[in-house]
Amino acid sequence: MEAEIAGELMTLNMGPQHPSTHGVLRLELKTDGEVVHEAIPHIGYLHRCFEKHAENVDYPGVIPFTDRMDYVASMNNNLGYALAVEKLMGIQVNNRVRCIRIMMAELNRIASHLLAAGTYGIDMGSYTPFLHCFRDRERILDLFEETCGARLLYNYNWVGGVMYDIPPGFEKKVIDFLDYFEPLVDDLNRLLSHNYIFIKRTANVGILSPETAISHGITGPNLRGSGVEWDVRKDEPYLDYDEFDFDVAVGEGKHGPVGSCYDRYMVRIKEVKESCKIARQAVAKITPGDVHESIPKRGKPPAGEVYMRTECPSGELGYYIISDGSLKPYRVKVKSPCFTAMSAFKEISRGAMISDIVAIVGSLDIVLGEIDR
Amino acid sequence: MESIRELLKAIPGYNSLPPLLQDFLPMLASCVIILLFVAILGMFLIWLERKVSAHMQDRLGPMYVGGWHGWAQSIADGIKLLLKEDIVPAAADPLLFKLAPVVVFVGAFAAFVVLPFGARSIVADLNIGVLFLLAVASLSVVGILMGGWASNNKYALYGGMRSAAQIVSYEIPAAMALMTVVVLVGSLSMQDIVNAQKGGIQNWFLFRIPFTFMAFFVYYTCSLAEVNRTPFDIPEAESELVAGYHTEYSGMRFAFFMLAEYANMFVVACVATALFLGGWTQVLPARWVPKQLIPGPILFTLKALFLVFLQMWLRWSLPRLRVDQLMHMCWKVMLPISLFLVLGTGFLAVYWK
Amino acid sequence: MKPVEIAALLTQQFGEKIIESKPDALNPWSAVAPGSILEAARFTKNDERLLMDHLELLGGVDYKDRIEVVYIVYSMRHRHRYTLKCRLTREEPKLHTVESVWAVANWHEREAYDMFGIVFEGHSDLRRILCPDDWEGYPLRKDYKYPTRYRDMPV
Numbered sequence: 001m002e003a004e005i006a007g008e009l010m011t012l013n014m015g016p017q018h019p020s021t022h023g024v025l026r027l028e029l030k031t032d033g034e035v036v037h038e039a040i041p042h043i044g045y046l047h048r049c050f051e052k053h054a055e056n057v058d059y060p061g062v063i064p065f066t067d068r069m070d071y072v073a074s075m076n077n078n079l080g081y082a083l084a085v086e087k088l089m090g091i092q093v094n095n096r097v098r099c100i101r102i103m104m105a106e107l108n109r110i111a112s113h114l115l116a117a118g119t120y121g122i123d124m125g126s127y128t129p130f131l132h133c134f135r136d137r138e139r140i141l142d143l144f145e146e147t148c149g150a151r152l153l154y155n156y157n158w159v160g161g162v163m164y165d166i167p168p169g170f171e172k173k174v175i176d177f178l179d180y181f182e183p184l185v186d187d188l189n190r191l192l193s194h195n196y197i198f199i200k201r202t203a204n205v206g207i208l209s210p211e212t213a214i215s216h217g218i219t220g221p222n223l224r225g226s227g228v229e230w231d232v233r234k235d236e237p238y239l240d241y242d243e244f245d246f247d248v249a250v251g252e253g254k255h256g257p258v259g260s261c262y263d264r265y266m267v268r269i270k271e272v273k274e275s276c277k278i279a280r281q282a283v284a285k286i287t288p289g290d291v292h293e294s295i296p297k298r299g300k301p302p303a304g305e306v307y308m309r310t311e312c313p314s315g316e317l318g319y320y321i322i323s324d325g326s327l328k329p330y331r332v333k334v335k336s337p338c339f340t341a342m343s344a345f346k347e348i349s350r351g352a353m354i355s356d357i358v359a360i361v362g363s364l365d366i367v368l369g370e371i372d373r
Numbered sequence: 374m375e376s377i378r379e380l381l382k383a384i385p386g387y388n389s390l391p392p393l394l395q396d397f398l399p400m401l402a403s404c405v406i407i408l409l410f411v412a413i414l415g416m417f418l419i420w421l422e423r424k425v426s427a428h429m430q431d432r433l434g435p436m437y438v439g440g441w442h443g444w445a446q447s448i449a450d451g452i453k454l455l456l457k458e459d460i461v462p463a464a465a466d467p468l469l470f471k472l473a474p475v476v477v478f479v480g481a482f483a484a485f486v487v488l489p490f491g492a493r494s495i496v497a498d499l500n501i502g503v504l505f506l507l508a509v510a511s512l513s514v515v516g517i518l519m520g521g522w523a524s525n526n527k528y529a530l531y532g533g534m535r536s537a538a539q540i541v542s543y544e545i546p547a548a549m550a551l552m553t554v555v556v557l558v559g560s561l562s563m564q565d566i567v568n569a570q571k572g573g574i575q576n577w578f579l580f581r582i583p584f585t586f587m588a589f590f591v592y593y594t595c596s597l598a599e600v601n602r603t604p605f606d607i608p609e610a611e612s613e614l615v616a617g618y619h620t621e622y623s624g625m626r627f628a629f630f631m632l633a634e635y636a637n638m639f640v641v642a643c644v645a646t647a648l649f650l651g652g653w654t655q656v657l658p659a660r661w662v663p664k665q666l667i668p669g670p671i672l673f674t675l676k677a678l679f680l681v682f683l684q685m686w687l688r689w690s691l692p693r694l695r696v697d698q699l700m701h702m703c704w705k706v707m708l709p710i711s712l713f714l715v716l717g718t719g720f721l722a723v724y725w726k
Numbered sequence: 727m728k729p730v731e732i733a734a735l736l737t738q739q740f741g742e743k744i745i746e747s748k749p750d751a752l753n754p755w756s757a758v759a760p761g762s763i764l765e766a767a768r769f770t771k772n773d774e775r776l777l778m779d780h781l782e783l784l785g786g787v788d789y790k791d792r793i794e795v796v797y798i799v800y801s802m803r804h805r806h807r808y809t810l811k812c813r814l815t816r817e818e819p820k821l822h823t824v825e826s827v828w829a830v831a832n833w834h835e836r837e838a839y840d841m842f843g844i845v846f847e848g849h850s851d852l853r854r855i856l857c858p859d860d861w862e863g864y865p866l867r868k869d870y871k872y873p874t875r876y877r878d879m880p881v
Binding site for chain 1: 752785828854
Binding site: 010012034121124125126127128131132135191192195197198200201353354355356 | 426430431531607696
């Protein structure tokens with residue numbers, strides 16, 4: 001750590017290794033006592049050049065790479081890529097696959113938001129909600145392990161189908177889990193979300209106005225926390241989302257201005273409840289069928305390009321795939337929501353204190369794997 | 374200490390020792406007893422904290438070391454810390470660095486001199502007991518600042534400064550809250566204060582007048598800030614400053630800081646017990662139970678342990694306050710309230726009784 | 727608006743500066759002359775019928791004979807999407823920044839510079855974002871040679 005005193009400002013490095021930056025993120029803070037004048041994020045510590053790898057393997061081989069971008073919401077990453085390639089190849093999957101995909105995506109959304117909420121509690125100093133959230137997240141991971149054998153990186157949504165069919169009795173297990181879990185969200189609210197100290201720490205901090213958010217391309221819960229009602233699942237539905245009944249959670253500014261850290265956090269908590277609703281409906285709609293029937297023998301899409309975006313827990317994940325007609329993609333470009341959220345960090349954190357920097361980083365729910373790819 | 378002196382006088386040949394030694398040996402004996410007590414207490418409290426936090430977080434905590442619920446976990450941890458390499462950072466100030474944990478520990482340890490464990494179990498019943506306590510508790514601030522500065526680490530410096538600001542600020546409302554009791558009793562001596570609460574729970578200062586009822590909560594909250602516990606644990610905020618002022622410490626020096634923190638927790642709990650919860654006097658009213666059944670020291674320790682448990686409970690439930698919110702709460706909320714309480718108690722003491 | 731209409735509107739506004747349009751492809755696009763990208767960006771953002779206020783993706787693509795910069799823009803009001811492309815030479819890929827139109831372009835252009843070596847004129851802070859600051863080479867180019875050493879460490 002360097003100690004440079006430029007005039008009166010001290011440069012403090014919240015370095016790549018830090019308990020609260022949710023990964024390898026380096027924040028260069030120019031502080032004057034406790035107040036931060038400028039906070040510059042430096043990324044790239046987890047850069048594995050996913051886009052170059054994608055050009056060297058064939059289309060199905062890219063899917064394990066997509067897992068590792070937003071590693072806590074792996075199902076959604078796979079889904080985006082699979083849908084993009086299916087759009088390019090013109091494949092239609094049957095109802096069973098669509099319902100399974102939606103169910104898995106929503107369960108993964110719940111798991112990701114639980115992790116976000118729990119670690120946000122730890123950042124604020126409240127250690128107990130973290131373990132409660134993880135206890136419930138473990139049950140979701142057990143469900144995933146039953147289906148595809150992996151707990152975190154699933155490689156589950158394939159081009160044209162899913163890897164394994166769900167085991168018998170799985171639907172009942174999912175419903176049991178949802179019955180067990182939904183009342184616990186209220187417990188979490190009583191412990192953390194409605195806590196006076198927590199509200200004081202987050203409700204006036206990190207205000208993100210809707211104009212700044214849209215200009216910075218921020219999407220997902222971060223945008224909805226600023227009051228903009230925008231959800232890809234409702235506004236440009238993919239799979240069967242237009243047939244499902246759910247609400248879009250929007251930041252209301254109950255305890256402070258709209259667009260604060262508290263709003264973004266509450267949007268995630270409300271989304272958890274909505275995801276439970278969607279998962280229940282998805283389970284009810286599953287019909288018998290063969291999940292592998294639409295998987296192409298040789299994945300050779302026609303030459304062309306496609307852009308597909310899906311709603312991931314951290315925002316809209318976009319895949320831009322250019323195919324030259326061969327077995328390997330020519331170019332896969334990923335638009336990652338956490339990347340755009342981080343690009344607005346400098347704006348949001350003007351004039352905050354060091355403790356607020358921690359609050360803001362936690363409320364954006366960044367996953368470094370997705371920022372750096 | 375008086376009882377130790379009596380005991381020692383019973384040894385044949387004791388009176389033939391030079392008078393200096395005659396005075397010095399009881400002091401030495403008290404010190405050793407208190408030191409042993411603090412060491413064992415520290416180990417017990419660390420184990421208790423781990424168990425309490427575990428059960429609140431829906432898990433089990435230490436289970437293996439020693440068999441029954443891992444009771445020997447703290448002993449094992451202590452041995453491990455003793456065996457660790459003693460690292461002093463190259464650019465650190467060696468004298469201050471090595472002195473800091475000792476100063477912090479002395480600040481906590483010296484307060485045990487005036488804690489009234491029982492009717493005759495107090496090391497020295499100073500007639501300025503409360504004042505002595507408040508003065509000695511400030512010593513740990515010096516140690517924390519030394520530790521933060523001497524580590525030559527920006528995070529440690531931040532932690533040290535924040536902690537110093539916090540402790541010094543919160544001492545004022547804490548002292549004011551204690552003054553309410555002193556005004557009622559008319560004496561600063563700890564034994565006098567405890568004796569004024571004899572006779573059962575209805576005589577406790579906690580329940581006697583509304584002002585001391587509120588003063589208890591003011592004191593308890595301020596004492597949480599004194600010992601750097603959540604919601605006031607900014608100096609040790611793991612998620613912000615790694616470990617604050619004890620970032621660079623390892624091995625036995627770190628153990629000293631930890632021991633000092635738990636000893637401090639116990640001290641403030643003892644002070645609250647002695648002043649508000651009746652100290653070593655009995656809980657059940659004297660009308661029902663004329664003679665105290667549980668011995669004074671044990672009852673006192675149990676009451677203090679309950680308050681310590683409460684501190685742990687608060688730590689694992691509440692988030693942390695931000696530094697400026699903390700300062701705001703001290704100077705704009707706690708201090709006016711405590712001043713009002715002292716004034717109110719003063720009026721009552723003069724015009725009512 | 728339909729992609730065909732958007733393409734027609736752009737051609738009507740900019741004439742020859744729109745080199746080529748393919749509005750009926752799976753992902754409709756128009757190629758814009760590199761010199762007028764800033765103008766075109768401003769027009770797509772501010773024009774009442776287009777109102778493309780959301781820059782979804784800004785990326786580089788390395789075709790064998792040229793480097794392209796792709797802008798995928800979306801309108802949250804009108805719910806339509808369109809792609810703009812700029813074709814640049816491999817020897818000297820230079821383009822004006824659209825940072826003043828969409829703030830997110832700042833980081834996206836830094837990434838394009840990092841990966842392809844495209845220099846964005848007028849950018850406020852053009853330096854590498856994902857690779858270390860002293861990295862040599864542009865990784866996503868097709869002729870990129872994997873380095874064997876970085877700062878005397880074998881890679």
